Amino acid sequence: ETGVTQTPRHLVMGMTNKKSLKCEQHLGHNAMYWYKQSAKKPLELMFVYSLEERVENNSVPSRFSPECPNSSHLFLHLHTLQPEDSALYLCASSQDGSYEQFFGPGTRLTVL
């Protein structure tokens, strides 16, 4: 595997379900990001981890819970989501100190 991978690529869940999104980067980077992309809205930064520590949380609802066990893996745990949370969730990575972020293919999430 190369670059940034995300699983699953598509996810349909009910509002009472609990699920997790996974991201893995194979670039040797040490910063990872979660973004949300909704139709007709700019990319929204959700979480930033640098050297496995969370450095940014853009007032994201607590129903989204990130986890970064090491510099190569990032998870987004989901529980009791709302239909308006349906979106494309993108993971990105960069080298600490570099501005250039590389994105994974995304997870298309639909909340029923």
Added chain:
Amino acid sequence: QKEVEQNSGPLSVPEGAIASLNCTYSDRGSQSFFWYRQYSGKSPELIMSIYSNGDKEDGRFTAQLNKASQYVSLLIRDSQPSDSATYLCAVTRDSGNTPLVFGKGTRLSVIA
């Protein structure tokens, strides 16, 4: 509120023409500027970065930056149908982990 503004388009240009994509930003302290290309259903891909006033050329792409006017543009010469995509402008204030602020993107359509 830091904002990045782009015309949503669609911008339609004939094959072989020059496509001009524009972006303005509100944060005068911004130092780093990026253009990402996003094909429909795919994740953003970094295509250009620019940090200093003036022009930066890479193949058929030229990024132009004017910090005094808070304006950054992307020119695509000899446009091809494969250039049809949404182009996202992203801006950041300074060092590595400062969040990127994205515009909503401009949809470019190159007509064969």
